[in-house]
Amino acid sequence: MIDTFFNATIMAQAWPIILAGLGNTLALSLMVVPLGLAGGMALALLSTLRSPWVRWPLMAWVDFFRAFPPLVLLIFLYAGLPFAGLELGGFACVGIAFFLNTGAYYGEVLRAGIESVAPGQIEAARSTGLTRLQALIWIVLPQAVRAVLPDLLSNTLEVVKLTSLASVVALPELLFQARQAQSLTYNPTPIVAAAVVYFLLLWPLVRLLSRLENRAVAAR
Amino acid sequence: MIQAKGIHKQFGALHVLKGVDLDVAERELVFIIGPSGSGKSTMLRCLNRLEVPTAGSVVVDGIDLLDPRTDLNHARQRIGMVFQSFNLYPHMTALGNVTLALRKVAGKSRAEADEIGHAALARVGLAERADHRPGQLSGGQQQRVAIARAIALEPRVMLFDEPTSALDPELVGSVLGVMRSLRESGMTMVVVSHEMGFARAAADRVLFMDDGLIVEQGPPAQIFEAPVHARTRGFISQIQRH
Numbered sequence: 001m002i003d004t005f006f007n008a009t010i011m012a013q014a015w016p017i018i019l020a021g022l023g024n025t026l027a028l029s030l031m032v033v034p035l036g037l038a039g040g041m042a043l044a045l046l047s048t049l050r051s052p053w054v055r056w057p058l059m060a061w062v063d064f065f066r067a068f069p070p071l072v073l074l075i076f077l078y079a080g081l082p083f084a085g086l087e088l089g090g091f092a093c094v095g096i097a098f099f100l101n102t103g104a105y106y107g108e109v110l111r112a113g114i115e116s117v118a119p120g121q122i123e124a125a126r127s128t129g130l131t132r133l134q135a136l137i138w139i140v141l142p143q144a145v146r147a148v149l150p151d152l153l154s155n156t157l158e159v160v161k162l163t164s165l166a167s168v169v170a171l172p173e174l175l176f177q178a179r180q181a182q183s184l185t186y187n188p189t190p191i192v193a194a195a196v197v198y199f200l201l202l203w204p205l206v207r208l209l210s211r212l213e214n215r216a217v218a219a220r
Numbered sequence: 221m222i223q224a225k226g227i228h229k230q231f232g233a234l235h236v237l238k239g240v241d242l243d244v245a246e247r248e249l250v251f252i253i254g255p256s257g258s259g260k261s262t263m264l265r266c267l268n269r270l271e272v273p274t275a276g277s278v279v280v281d282g283i284d285l286l287d288p289r290t291d292l293n294h295a296r297q298r299i300g301m302v303f304q305s306f307n308l309y310p311h312m313t314a315l316g317n318v319t320l321a322l323r324k325v326a327g328k329s330r331a332e333a334d335e336i337g338h339a340a341l342a343r344v345g346l347a348e349r350a351d352h353r354p355g356q357l358s359g360g361q362q363q364r365v366a367i368a369r370a371i372a373l374e375p376r377v378m379l380f381d382e383p384t385s386a387l388d389p390e391l392v393g394s395v396l397g398v399m400r401s402l403r404e405s406g407m408t409m410v411v412v413s414h415e416m417g418f419a420r421a422a423a424d425r426v427l428f429m430d431d432g433l434i435v436e437q438g439p440p441a442q443i444f445e446a447p448v449h450a451r452t453r454g455f456i457s458q459i460q461r462h
Contacts, residue, residue: 118305118307120303120305120307121307121309123270123303123307124301124303124307124308124309124366124369125309125320125321126270126293126296127268127270127296127299127300127301127370128296128297128300128320128321128325128369128370128373129293129294129295129296129297129321129325129326129373130293130320130321130324130325131293134324134325138320138324139309142311143309143310143311146311
């Protein structure tokens with residue numbers, strides 16, 4: 001049992017491969033989280049425009065990409081689009097798929113945050129001469145982000161976990177590297193190692209999330 | 221200082237203001253009373269264009285607020301407003317609340333804005349609370365910070381929308397005290413409120429509004445002791461019973 005799943009010799013061999021995977025997972029996360037946040041912020045800001053010409057397409061967009069499984073989206077971009085002569089490469093496909101998928105999720109979270117800010121806040125700001133945009137930047141967004149910080153963090157956790165999807169387009173992130181190491185060593189220890197690395201990476205975020213959620217409950 | 225003529229305001233089918241004229245002279249303190257739904261808050265909010273009248277004209281300190289060419293954000297610096305629910309920014313300190321518009325609208329440096337902000341907080345008796353967040357202040361203190369936020373911009377007119385209605389009775393006095401000192405400094409003020417004692421002592425004129433119109437106006441003694449219209453009489457006797 002220990003030799004199968006926790007084999008020290010194999011661990012030592014696989015470690016550099018796993019570590020390279022971890023590096024790529026971190027790099028991917030550092031790309032897709034800001035991308036998703038930026039996309040989400042754009043969607044949330046657009047949703048503050050009351051025009052039906054913006055609202056309906058926006059709602060359709062968000063619904064579509066929240067319902068579209070990210071793995072299917074990724075495979076479509078990577079393996080489907082080349083049939084139309086469009087070869088984007090694994091990294092770009094992951095970037096676009098995550099931008100579309102997580103952007104829609106972040107967008108909904110941020111929209112809820114913006115809507116939670118009392119209208120009187122904007123009126124007070126406007127009554128002192130702040131423009132609509134200044135009121136948004138200095139008054140609405142800081143309160144909106146604070147209000148939904150636990151949800152943003154929780155979504156970010158999901159996004160980091162979802163980066164393992166990149167393994168299907170042969171991006172050498174943590175899971176992909178672990179599977180490589182597994183097939184090189186004929187032993188599942190690298191997979192276990194990858195799981196442990198994921199846990200060590202995400203556990204502090206999970207703790208932080210619990211604390212934020214407890215604080216939100218206490219503040220109620 | 222304020223010339224509002226023929227103000228109408230409709231929200232869909234609801235006709236809230238039905239042709240209100242209001243002239244306020246410099247250094248005058250005008251009190252607006254009336255039952256809820258009479259349009260008095262809406263009228264006040266038309267005076268800084270938080271509500272856009274459906275018809276009519278509003279000129280404040282020589283600036284036509286309804287002219288599309290008017291720089292509204294510039295004009296609003298001259299028109300301070302205090303709200304029933306304070307509307308302080310909860311994520312900023314008292315000083316931050318007071319200095320935001322000084323820095324972002326009036327273009328002051330942080331040092332200048334802080335100096336003006338401290339002075340404004342001192343004027344409302346809260347010099348020591350500059351670093352407190354709204355959540356750490358009592359309702360009366362919050363409302364005084366809100367007044368400081370408005371007066372820091374050196375407005376020509378101050379609008380008060382039921383400034384003491386959300387306060388516990390024992391906190392009302394401190395806010396009225398600040399309003400009285402503003403009055404003594406010569407500020408032009410329009411106050412929507414039912415603080416009759418304050419109106420009697422400080423107001424030059426009291427307006428009674430009902431159903432979107434000014435029913436009656438005059439000096440406080442006349443409106444409170446000898447109202448001409450039956451509706452005014454009914455309303456005054458009702459609020460005096462409380």
